[in-house]
Each structure stands twice: as structure tokens, then as C-alpha cells.
Amino acid sequence: MSEQKFRTCTITGLKVHGPAESLIKANIITAVIFIAIGGIAALLVALTRWPAVHLLPAHWFYRILTAHGLDMLIVWIIFFEIGALYLGGAVLLNARLAAPRVGWLAYILMLGGAVLTNIMVLSGTSDVLFTSYPPLMAHPLYYLGIILFAVGALIGVLLFFATLYKARKEGVYTHASFPLVTFGFIAAGMIAIYTLVHGAGIFIPTLLWSMGLMNMNPSAYRLVFWALGHSTQQINVAAMISVWYLLGTLTVGMKPINEKLCRTAFVLYILIISVASEHHLLVDPVFSNAHKIWNTGYIVHLAVLGSMIHALAVPAGIEVALRKKGYTNGLFEWLKKAPWGNPGFSAMAFSIFIFGFLAGISGVVFGSEAVNITAHNTWRITGHFHATVVGGTTLAFMGVTYYILPIVFNRQIIAKNWASLQPWLFGIGLILLSGGMMSAGVYGVPRRHWDIVSFGGSPFAFTWDPTVYMWMTVMGIGALTAVAGGVLYVWITLGTAWKGKPVA
Amino acid sequence: MSIYAPDKVWWKPIDREEKIWFVLAIIWMLVSFFFMPLWHVIGKQNQSDESYRVTTDQYAELAGKFRDKYVVKDEKGEEVTINGVAVVHPPPGGDAYIVARMWSWQPILELEKGKTYRVHISSVDLQHGFSLYPLNINFMAIPGQDYVITMTPTSSGEFSILCNEYCGLGHHTMVGKMIVKD
Numbered sequence: 001m002s003e004q005k006f007r008t009c010t011i012t013g014l015k016v017h018g019p020a021e022s023l024i025k026a027n028i029i030t031a032v033i034f035i036a037i038g039g040i041a042a043l044l045v046a047l048t049r050w051p052a053v054h055l056l057p058a059h060w061f062y063r064i065l066t067a068h069g070l071d072m073l074i075v076w077i078i079f080f081e082i083g084a085l086y087l088g089g090a091v092l093l094n095a096r097l098a099a100p101r102v103g104w105l106a107y108i109l110m111l112g113g114a115v116l117t118n119i120m121v122l123s124g125t126s127d128v129l130f131t132s133y134p135p136l137m138a139h140p141l142y143y144l145g146i147i148l149f150a151v152g153a154l155i156g157v158l159l160f161f162a163t164l165y166k167a168r169k170e171g172v173y174t175h176a177s178f179p180l181v182t183f184g185f186i187a188a189g190m191i192a193i194y195t196l197v198h199g200a201g202i203f204i205p206t207l208l209w210s211m212g213l214m215n216m217n218p219s220a221y222r223l224v225f226w227a228l229g230h231s232t233q234q235i236n237v238a239a240m241i242s243v244w245y246l247l248g249t250l251t252v253g254m255k256p257i258n259e260k261l262c263r264t265a266f267v268l269y270i271l272i273i274s275v276a277s278e279h280h281l282l283v284d285p286v287f288s289n290a291h292k293i294w295n296t297g298y299i300v301h302l303a304v305l306g307s308m309i310h311a312l313a314v315p316a317g318i319e320v321a322l323r324k325k326g327y328t329n330g331l332f333e334w335l336k337k338a339p340w341g342n343p344g345f346s347a348m349a350f351s352i353f354i355f356g357f358l359a360g361i362s363g364v365v366f367g368s369e370a371v372n373i374t375a376h377n378t379w380r381i382t383g384h385f386h387a388t389v390v391g392g393t394t395l396a397f398m399g400v401t402y403y404i405l406p407i408v409f410n411r412q413i414i415a416k417n418w419a420s421l422q423p424w425l426f427g428i429g430l431i432l433l434s435g436g437m438m439s440a441g442v443y444g445v446p447r448r449h450w451d452i453v454s455f456g457g458s459p460f461a462f463t464w465d466p467t468v469y470m471w472m473t474v475m476g477i478g479a480l481t482a483v484a485g486g487v488l489y490v491w492i493t494l495g496t497a498w499k500g501k502p503v504a
Numbered sequence: 505m506s507i508y509a510p511d512k513v514w515w516k517p518i519d520r521e522e523k524i525w526f527v528l529a530i531i532w533m534l535v536s537f538f539f540m541p542l543w544h545v546i547g548k549q550n551q552s553d554e555s556y557r558v559t560t561d562q563y564a565e566l567a568g569k570f571r572d573k574y575v576v577k578d579e580k581g582e583e584v585t586i587n588g589v590a591v592v593h594p595p596p597g598g599d600a601y602i603v604a605r606m607w608s609w610q611p612i613l614e615l616e617k618g619k620t621y622r623v624h625i626s627s628v629d630l631q632h633g634f635s636l637y638p639l640n641i642n643f644m645a646i647p648g649q650d651y652v653i654t655m656t657p658t659s660s661g662e663f664s665i666l667c668n669e670y671c672g673l674g675h676h677t678m679v680g681k682m683i684v685k686d
Contacts, residue, residue, distance in 0.1 A: 012507075059673050092507055129670045133631045135647065136672065175509035218631055218646050245506035256506055258522055259514035283643045285555030285651035289544065292551065297540040301533040308529035312522060368536065370543045370550060376642040377633045377668035444640035446633070446668035450676040455666070459587035460679035462637065462664045 005096070009407050010504045012250075016408065019100035020090040024408050025497070026107055027083035027156075028401070031076050032493045034114065035394070038071030039486045046433075046479030051453050051472055058450045062129065065448065067121045069130030073389060074146075074232065075114045078153050080397050081188065081239050082106070085160040087408065088185035088242065093178070095167035102159050109152030117145030129448060131225065134209065134216045143207040150199040150228075157192045160185070180256055180263065181249075184242025187266040188235050194274060195231035202228055219286045223278075230277035233385070236393040237307070238269050240355070243396045244314050244348055250403050251345040252338070254314075254321040262313050268306035276300045282372040292369050304364055311356050343419045347399025350427030355392030358434050359384060375441070382447045383437030390482070391430035398489050399423060405493065411500030419492050426485030432478025440471035549641070554652040560628040563650055567601035567624075570594070571611050586612055586681065594621060602665075602680075604632035604645040606672055609665045609680025617686050620656045633669030636682065642668060657684040 005018040041064045047055040048064075056064060090097045097103060120126045126138035164186070167173040178186065202224040209216040245262075248254030256262045279296040281287055322334035339345045362384040366375040375381060402419060405411050413419050443465050445452055452468075455461040518526070544550050558566075576584040576591045584591045590611040594600035596619035603610050604627040615621055625634050625645050632645040643651060667678035 058676065062670065062673065062675075127673070131670075133669070136630050136670075173509075175512075177510050177514065179508055180506040180510065217648065219649055222646075249506045254506070258516060258518050259510050260516060261518055261522060261526070263514075283551070285644065285646060285649035289551050289553045293540045298537055301537060305529055305533060308533075309526065312525045316521070364536070369540050370547055373549065373551065373642060374640045376644075377635065378640065378642065442640070444635060444637050444642075444666075446635060446666060448670045448675070449666075449668070452676075455679050456674065456677040458677040458679045460664065460681055462679070465638070 007410070009091075009410075011406055014091055014407070015094040017090050017096045019103075020086050020097035021408055023097065023100060023103045023107065024083045024086045024091075024404070027079050027086070028404060028408075029494070029497060030107075030111060031079035031083065032401075032490055034071050034079060035076040035486065036490045037118070038068055038076055039483060039490070041065075041068035041071065042479070042486075043483045044068075046476060046483075048450065049472070050476035050479070051469060052476065054451070054453075058456065059124075059127065061450045062127050062448075063121060063124060066127060066129050067118060070117060070121065070146075071114075072394075073130060074149065077236055077389070077393060077397075078149075078232070079110065079114075081192075081235060082110070082153060082156040082160075083404075084239060084243070084397075084400070085157065085185055085189060086163070087404065088182045088246075089160045089163040089167075091408065092182050093164070093167045093173040095163060095170075095172045098159060098162035098166045102155060102162075106152045106155035106159060109155065110149050111152075113145045113147070113149030113152060115145075116148065117142055120145060131229065132206070133225075134206065134218050134221050137210050140207055140210045143203050143210055147200065147203050147207065150196045150203070154193065154196040154200075157189045157196070160189050180259060181242050181246045183263055184238055184245060184266055187270050188238035188242065190270050191231060191238055191273065192235045195228055195235060198224060198227035198231065219284065222281060222284065226277040226280040227274060230280060231274050233389060234269060234273040234276070234303075236389060237273075238266065240351065240393040240396045241266075241310050241314070243400045244310075244352060245317075247344050247348040247396070247399050247403070248314060248318055248321070251342055251348065252318055252321045252325070254317040256317055257313055257320065261309055265306035265309035265313075268302055268309075272299055272303040272306070276303055276367075279367040279372065282367075282369055283376045289369070296367055297369060300367065301364075304360075307360055311360070314352060341420045343402045343423050344399045346420070346427070347395050347402075347423035350423055350430075351392050351396040351399065354387050354395065354427065354430055354434070358431065358438075359387030359392050362438060363388065377447055378441040379437045379445045379447050380441030383434040383439075383441055386430065386437065387434040391427065391434060395423060395426055395430070398426065401489070401493055405496045405500065406503050409497050409500070410503050411496050412503055413492065414495045414500050415492055418488055422485050422488040422492065424485075425488065426482050429478045429480070429482025429485055432474050433482055434478070436471045436473075436475030436478055440468050440475065443468050445472075552643075552651065552653045554654075556650040556652070557648060558626065558650045560626075560647050563601075563624075563626045564603065564628050566650075567603045567610075570599065570601045575611070576614060589680070591683070596621070598622065599624060602626075602634070602645075603628055604634065604667070604678075605629055607667070607674040607678035609634075609667075609678065612681045612683060614683045614685060615657050617657050617660045617684050620654060623653045623655055625651045625653060630671045631669050632667045632671050632678070635666050635668040637664040637666060639663065644669065660684045660686045 120142040126142040665680035
């Protein structure tokens with residue numbers, strides 16, 4: 001490797017490997033383009049579910065909802081995560097990316113898969129929603145697109161591990177332990193590998209089934225699908241918490257209080273969290289109660305314990321760092337004087353708050369075996385996972401973007417004031433959106449439903465408790481606010497990447 | 505710092521604050537642990553443990569026989585229907601079958617308050633979600649699995665069944681009814 005391929009970052013002093021930089025840029029920009037597509041879909045879906053607007057016709061609602069789920073849950077997040085893994089593997093260790101060409105192969109497979117799946121959805125041949133539960137069948141190319149994407153992502157994750165190996169072997173990184181953020185990304189990467197293998201395990205048979213080559217058992221599909229569908233969300237959790245530690249360091253100079261405990265928490269995720277997927281099957285036939293309680297109660301609480309550890313470690317680390325800056329008056333001066341105008345900090349703070357209070361607690365409650373009867377497939381679930389994946393992961397990723405742009409893209413953020421506002425709009429929007437969904441869901445309002453007012457003219461239509469409409473309006477207002485925050489994010493990120501002034 | 509190499513030795517004792525938090529978290533988790541099996545003893549509403557593998561044809565046949573045997577007839581001997589869906593009065597203590605099909609729930613069960621029934625739920629085509637309004641009780645209706653829920657209605661009146669799992673373009677029209685008499 002030649003020395004001139006490296007550039008020294010003037011902010012962090014990190015050495016940035018040129019080919020790694022190009023790949024991180026490509027993955028992040030593609031992620032942002034897909035969050036823009038998914039965001040347009042989000043707006044259309046929210047405006048349809050808001051009874052006062054009811055925008056789209058039924059078939060377009062389900063079609064756009066399919067695209068929204070895929071582009072956000074899979075495409076945006078995993079593209080961003082692959083970019084983040086290259087950052088945590090190469091840039092943070094001052095190392096080179098092991099094999100940039102393999103990285104480009106992964107990128108092309110992922111992009112090809114994402115584009116193919118989107119085309120199949122928009123062509124109207126694959127209105128199967130994100131879960132594509134058989135016997136509901138999509139066009140074979142839909143499944144092929146997902147397989148290509150998953151294979152590309154798997155290659156990207158393996159490249160991350162190869163990069164760590166090379167950094168160690170070539171003597172670039174000599175310490176016995178990796179930095180905590182890299183350690184967290186390793187956890188995310190390990191979860192990603194078994195998750196994506198499950199993805200192949202379910203979508204390859206489903207592809208063959210859609211081509212008429214084999215049979216598919218709907219219950220078995222659900223079991224294996226959720227080992228992909230939910231475990232991908234655990235990649236997000238591990239990556240998001242790593243990003244919290246990263247942002248904590250970059251924004252206020254935070255140090256983990258106890259490395260041992262933080263790292264143990266990540267290990268709990270790796271070991272336990274795949275079993276958590278089964279809480280999607282709590283009101284399924286087939287499984288016994290004892291099995292459900294064991295998998296989703298006893299075992300999963302060990303993963304929750306991991307989250308509880310981070311739930312103290314991250315805010316406590318931030319408090320200690322801010323107190324060291326001299327904000328020691330009273331209990332909360334440190335919180336008042338925190339850099340709320342720094343989008344990296346406010347995004348992290350909102351992400352921690354929304355993930356901790358709205359998402360985490362609701363998840364543990366809805367995932368307990370008895371309560372799930374009143375939550376399964378209602379809007380409570382949709383509210384829960386918008387708090388986790390959007391309010392938690394997406395907001396954390398937005399926050400770290402404001403650091404990736406100067407460090408990796410070597411550009412100064414355009415429109416700094418708008419950037420300061422962005423996490424606030426997005427965060428408050430998400431609180432209203434998730435709160436509205438979960439509250440309406442308490443009354444039994446279903447998820448994935450085009451018309452809860454007249455049920456498409458069904459003679460059995462009934463009238464909801466009127467409180468439902470108030471909560472749906474809260475959801476609508478939250479959605480518009482969050483979309484405004486999303487528009488700012490896409491504009492600032494793409495604008496900075498394209499036209500921002502160089503840092504040095 | 506989280507982004508730089510940690511101290512040479514980072515396996516250090518945990519300090520008091522984190523220990524207290526950790527212990528509190530464990531206690532909360534243990535309470536939550538024990539409540540799940542405990543609820544099966546003290547709770548009045550719980551998961552069903554009973555399900556059978558069937559083909560969709562077998563299930564449709566079972567449900568058809570049940571419907572023909574217990575369908576409610578008026579004084580002229582004609583079947584009572586609501587919006588074209590038959591009303592069926594199963595024997596208390598006996599089995600009752602609900603068929604989920606794109607996009608209806610059939611038949612309309614007429615149950616008696618305080619009596620116990622074995623209500624079978626399954627689908628004969630796609631996956632559907634059984635959701636009872638206004639009680640907000642939800643179960644999956646999956647083709648190939650006969651899900652048996654033992655239930656005792658504790659309040660009378662008319663209840664709606666809606667589908668809360670996407671099942672094609674008419675999904676939102678899939679509404680049914682259940683009646684509980686005093």
C-alpha cells in the first residue's frame with residue numbers, strides 16, 4: 001500500500017484511506033437517496049392513513065407501503081451501515097480498506113438488488129408488503145432483488161472483518177483491543193452475518209417457490225423470515241449504540257464509564273438477540289406457550305439487560321464529560337448547557353430519548369407473551385418500530401452524518417442553522433408520530449390498513465371510539481413534521497456533498 | 505475515548521452507581537420473567553396452546569359441516585343471514601369454526617354469555633389476522649394450521665372481527681361479526 005493514498009483529517013487527526021473514502025461516500029450518498037425515496041413514500045402513506053386526507057387509492061397505498069418498508073428498513077439503513085462499518089474498520093483504525101474492489105462489487109450487488117426490487121414493486125407485480133408472507137406471492141424478480149442486496153451486504157460485512165484483520169496483521173493497529181465504537185460495529189457485523197444468512201435461507205426457497213419449483217409452508221416461512229426481519233433491526237440497535245458512543249466522543253468528549261460493562265452489553269446482543277425474533281410469532285399457532293415464554297421472555301430479557309447497561313452508560317458518560325467542562329451547578333446544569341445547537345448532539349439526545357423511553361419500553365411490554373394478544377398487528381406495533389428504527393437508528397445516523405461530511409467528504413456543512421434545527425423537527429415529529437400510532441393502536445386500530453373509516457364500503461363496517469381520530473391526527477401532524485426534518489436532512493447532506501466548502 | 509484505543513487494561517471493577525443500576529435492571533427483569541408463566545395461573549386472558557396441522561380443504565370441510573349442522577333458522581325454516589353471511593349457534597361447550605377467506609370472516613357465531621367454546625380459527629387461502637373489536641384481542645389465521653382458542657364470553661353484545669394482516673387489495677374490506685347473547 002502506498003502512503004499517498006492516505007489523507008490526514010484536520011478535525012480528528014485520523015488518517016483517511018482514499019479508496020475507503022470513496023466507498024464510504026458512495027454508500028452514504030446512496031443511502032441518502034433511498035431515504036429520500038422512502039421518505040416520499042412515507043409522506044404518501046401517512047397522508048393516506050390520516051382519515052382527514054386519505055390521499056391514495058387502495059392499490060397504490062399498499063404498493064407504496066411495500067416500497068416504504070423496503071427502502072427504509074432495508075435499503076437506507078443497510079447502505080448507511082455498510083458505510084459506517086468501513087468508517088469504523090478503516091478510518092477509526094487509521095488503516096486501509098482490505099480490498100476496495102470487493103467493496104465495489106458489494107456496492108453494485110446491493111444497488112442492483114435495491115433497484116430491481118423497487119422496479120418490481122412499482123410495476124405492480126409485487127404488492128406483498130415488507131413481510132411478503134406466503135401464500136401471497138410476488139414476481140420472482142422481487143425476491144431475486146432482495147437476495148442480490150443481501151449477498152452484497154454480506155460481502156460488505158466480510159470486507160469490514162477483513163479490514164480489521166489486515167490492520168492487525170500489517171501492524172497498523174497494535175493495541176490488543178479495538179476501540180469501543182469499532183467493537184460495537186463488530187457486534188453489529190456479527191449479527192449481520194447470521195441475519196443475512198437467514199435472509200438467504202428464506203428468500204432462496206421463496207424464489208424457488210415463486211417459480212413453481214417447490215412448496216412453501218406459511219408457518220415455517222414466518223419463523224425463518226423473522227430471523228432476518230427482526231435480526232436486521234438488531235444490527236441497527238448495535239450500530240446505533242456504537243454511533244451514540246461515537247457522537248458522544250465527537251460532540252462532548254465523552255468516555256465510557258466502564259469499558260468492561262459496555263463491551264459485555266454488546267456481547268449479550270451477539271449471543272441472545274437472534275432469539276428475540278420469535279416475538280413476532282407470539283399469537284401464531286404451532287408454538288407452545290412454554291416455547292414462546294422461553295424464547296421471548298427468559299432469553300430475550302438477557303438482551304434487554306444489554307440495552308439497560310447502555311441506557312445508563314451513555315447518558316452517564318455524557319453527564320460526566322459535560323461536568324468536566326465545568327457545568328457542575330445543581331443536578332441539571334450540564335443538561336441545560338449541553339450543545340443543543342450542535343445537530344450531532346441534539347440528534348444523539350433525541351435518539352437516546354426516543355429509543356429508550358418510547359421504543360425500548362414499548363418493545364419489552366408488547367413482546368411479553370400475555371400483552372402481545374392486545375398488541376399484535378395493531379398500530380401499537382407500528383408506533384413501536386417507528387420509535388426504534390426511525391426515532392432511534394435513523395436519527396442517530398442523521399446526527400453522525402454531520403460528522404461524516406467533514407471527516408470523510410472533507411466538506412463544511414452548508415446551512416448550519418437549518419442543520420441545527422433538523423434533528424429537533426425530526427425528533428419531535430417522530431415522538432408525535434409514534435405516540436399517535438401507539439395510542440390509536442390501544443383501541444385496536446390495525447396496521448397496514450387502507451380505510452378504517454368505512455372499510456372500503458364493507459356492510460359490516462363499524463365505528464371506532466372517537467378518540468382514535470384524535471390520535472390519528474396527532475400521527476398525521478407528527479408525520480408532516482418528521483418529513484420536514486427529513487427533507488432538510490436530504491437537502492443538507494446532498495448539498496454539502498455536492499457544493500460544501502472544503503474543510504481545510 | 506470511545507473512538508481511540510482503550511486503556512491497556514480496561515477490565516476494571518464496576519463502580520457503585522453502575523452496580524446499583526445493574527442490580528435494579530436485573531430485579532426488573534426477574535419480575536418480568538416470572539410474570540409471564542404466573543399470568544397463565546392468575547390471568548384471565550392468555551394464549552392458547554392448542555393447534556393442529558390441517559390442509560385448507562380439510563378445514564373448509566370441517567367448517568362447512570359445522571355450519572350446516574348449527575346454522576340458525578327462522579320460523580319458516582330459512583337460514584338466518586346478516587349481509588349474506590349465515591348466523592350459526594354452536595352448542596355451549598362445543599366446537600365452533602371460523603373461516604378466514606379473502607375477504608370475509610364466516611360464519612357469524614352466536615355465542616351465549618358465560619358459556620365456554622372451543623373456537624377454531626384458520627384461513628383457507630392467504631394469511632389473515634383475527635382482531636376482535638372493541639376488545640382488541642388478536643390472533644393469526646394461517647392456512648394449514650387450525651388454531652383452537654378456548655373462550656368464555658364475559659360480556660354480551662355485537663363484536664366486530666377485522667383483518668389486521670395484509671391479504672391482498674381487498675384487505676381493508678375484510679370485516680366480520682360475532683354476537684354474544686345474554
